[in-house]
Amino acid sequence: MSKELLFISQHWNIEFNHAAGETASVFFRAIKERKEILGRRCPACKRVLLPPRSFCERCFVDTLEWVKVGKEGTIEAFTIVYEQFRGLPKPPYAIAYVLLDGASTAMVNFLKKVDLNNLQEALERIKIGARVKVVFKRKRRGRITDFWYELLHT
Amino acid sequence: MIQAGIIGIGQTRFVTRRDDVNLGELAREATIIALEDAGIEFRDIEAVVFSLALDALEGMENAERWCVEAVGGCKKPCIRVHMGGATGGSALHTGLFHILSGLFNCVLVVGAEKMGETQDAQSILNLIFDPVYEREVAINAINMCSFQAIRHMRKYGTTEYHMALVAVRSYKNALKNPYAHIKKEITVEDVLNSRVICYPIKLYDCCPRSTGACAVLVASSRFIKKLGKKRIAWISGIGSCTNSYFMGDRMDNSGLNDHADAEGLLIAAKKAYKMAGISDPKKEIDVAEIYAPFTSTELAAVEALGFCEKGESGICNEKGIFDMDGKLPVNPSGGVLTSNPISVTALVRVAEAALQVMGKAGERQVKGVKNAVATGEGGSLQFYTVTVLSKGI
Ligand SMILES: [Zn+2]
Numbered sequence: 310m311s312k313e314l315l316f317i318s319q320h321w322n323i324e325f326n327h328a329a330g331e332t333a334s335v336f337f338r339a340i341k342e343r344k345e346i347l348g349r350r351c352p353a354c355k356r357v358l359l360p361p362r363s364f365c366e367r368c369f370v371d372t373l374e375w376v377k378v379g380k381e382g383t384i385e386a387f388t389i390v391y392e393q394f395r396g397l398p399k400p401p402y403a404i405a406y407v408l409l410d411g412a413s414t415a416m417v418n419f420l421k422k423v424d425l426n427n428l429q430e431a432l433e434r435i436k437i438g439a440r441v442k443v444v445f446k447r448k449r450r451g452r453i454t455d456f457w458y459e460l461l462h463t
Numbered sequence: 464m465i466q467a468g469i470i471g472i473g474q475t476r477f478v479t480r481r482d483d484v485n486l487g488e489l490a491r492e493a494t495i496i497a498l499e500d501a502g503i504e505f506r507d508i509e510a511v512v513f514s515l516a517l518d519a520l521e522g523m524e525n526a527e528r529w530c531v532e533a534v535g536g537c538k539k540p541c542i543r544v545h546m547g548g549a550t551g552g553s554a555l556h557t558g559l560f561h562i563l564s565g566l567f568n569c570v571l572v573v574g575a576e577k578m579g580e581t582q583d584a585q586s587i588l589n590l591i592f593d594p595v596y597e598r599e600v601a602i603n604a605i606n607m608c609s610f611q612a613i614r615h616m617r618k619y620g621t622t623e624y625h626m627a628l629v630a631v632r633s634y635k636n637a638l639k640n641p642y643a644h645i646k647k648e649i650t651v652e653d654v655l656n657s658r659v660i661c662y663p664i665k666l667y668d669c670c671p672r673s674t675g676a677c678a679v680l681v682a683s684s685r686f687i688k689k690l691g692k693k694r695i696a697w698i699s700g701i702g703s704c705t706n707s708y709f710m711g712d713r714m715d716n717s718g719l720n721d722h723a724d725a726e727g728l729l730i731a732a733k734k735a736y737k738m739a740g741i742s743d744p745k746k747e748i749d750v751a752e753i754y755a756p757f758t759s760t761e762l763a764a765v766e767a768l769g770f771c772e773k774g775e776s777g778i779c780n781e782k783g784i785f786d787m788d789g790k791l792p793v794n795p796s797g798g799v800l801t802s803n804p805i806s807v808t809a810l811v812r813v814a815e816a817a818l819q820v821m822g823k824a825g826e827r828q829v830k831g832v833k834n835a836v837a838t839g840e841g842g843s844l845q846f847y848t849v850t851v852l853s854k855g856i
Pocket of ligand 1 (some may be wrong): 351352354356365366367368369387411
């Protein structure tokens with residue numbers, strides 16, 4: 310009897326049409342229609358949650374009030390990706406969590422328009438505490454990728 | 464009061480692929496080893512907890528359906544646990560709850576992982592992020608840990624050198640673990656010169672993708688007495704804690720829940736220590752098996768576990784405190800950095816900690832272990848489990 314082991318190749322290809330829900334729909338429409346970033350304020354702890362949520366996970370209450378936050382902020386965490394992962398963008402790219410002025414929590418997005426080819430040079434510019442601005446895409450679809458961050462030059 | 468102890472342990476050698484067995488057969492291998500270790504048979508198992516993480520990594524939905532009969536689950540209650548990386552820790556806790564309920568006397572906690580059958584692990588792990596706000600920003604299981612690492616570096620002055628020390632120690636320890644996946648000696652320079660994956664995480668700061676299985680038999684004190692078993696790892700304390708889904712919620716500068724620190728682990732550890740009657744973990748814990756898929760994850764974890772002050776893990780690694788001949792050896796098995804079969808990785812931590820308490824850890828045995836701690840961590844540093852194992856209760 311042959312001891313050759315056989316293989317069964319398979320591929321998953323599944324489609325979804327996810328509902329953004331009421332809260333995220335308001336957030337994405339504000340980005341798409343007015344280039345505004347909206348957070349939700351918790352009536353108990355007063356934090357402005359970004360991305361906006363309909364509840365505060367700390368106080369267990371619903372958030373009700375929309376708050377327009379600033380289009381500039383501070384980098385709270387970042388990474389620079391140099392590895393190609395299948396199905397993910399072509400490297401290098403930078404991702405940053407930014408605390409926008411007036412928000413209480415940091416929101417993640419790509420950090421663009423900075424040369425990443427030399428890591429050490431990139432690290433001279435991309436730092437926790439560095440100031441960034443929100444830049445909107447010209448053609449917006451109501452998605453998180455309608456905007457990104459860019460370093461503010463001082 | 465009912466007490467519970469670990470009476471049998473089974474692990475397979477962790478490897479890149481196993482093309483000779485399917486997922487259930489792999490879990491069966493570990494089960495048979497655990498049964499032999501405990502000196503009991505399939506019919507003694509009263510219930511099965513199946514430790515199985517992401518379905519997409521196995522390429523099958525509800526893959527526990529395919530596996531439970533292979534581990535003796537037919538005609539018995541079975542439950543599948545999935546908490547991401549924390550799966551094995553939560554599965555062990557679920558097994559413990561079965562015993563503490565008084566309804567069961569002998570429970571098998573078992574699982575297997577065959578993530579080597581897909582090349583798409585990180586695109587699958589990108590799917591653990593919500594489709595509305597975060598998934599499209601290309602976050603995966605590596606760069607989610609980079610955000611913690613970079614904040615720890617900024618807050619405490621931790622360096623890539625400190626991270627490299629963790630890798631070198633883990634690789635060295637793995638050489639003495641017959642089950643470890645990656646077995647090779649590396650130097651600090653090798654780590655620092657390895658290619659950047661998601662800065663500050665480099666290749667040797669990362670765990671491998673491993674295939675393998677682990678089984679742990681948990682029994683009641685009554686069952687243990689009847690069996691006449693002497694070498695037991697008693698479960699003396701457990702704790703579990705969940706943090707927010709959004710990592711950005713831990714970057715609000717209030718200092719209350721900083722993503723730099725493993726705050727969820729700190730809370731879980733405090734609960735587990737209290738239950739185990741441990742007041743000074745630095746002195747009373749003799750060895751730790753920590754769920755840390757990246758070097759930087761371990762640095763935050765040892766601080767959260769109370770092995771050193773916040774921000775001092777780098778210096779403690781320089782001093783060799785967590786080395787095999789140090790004051791508090793961490794990951795004698797080589798840890799997650801040298802074997803990461805996701806579905807059972809946190810269960811392996813429990814198994815290795817139990818082996819230390821039982822005095823059955825072979826060449827990687829730490830001398831005179833009375834108390835050992837094992838951790839699990841799942842999601843974006845979101846779910847934490849802590850288990851304290853003790854020689855006596
Ligand atoms: Zn609140």
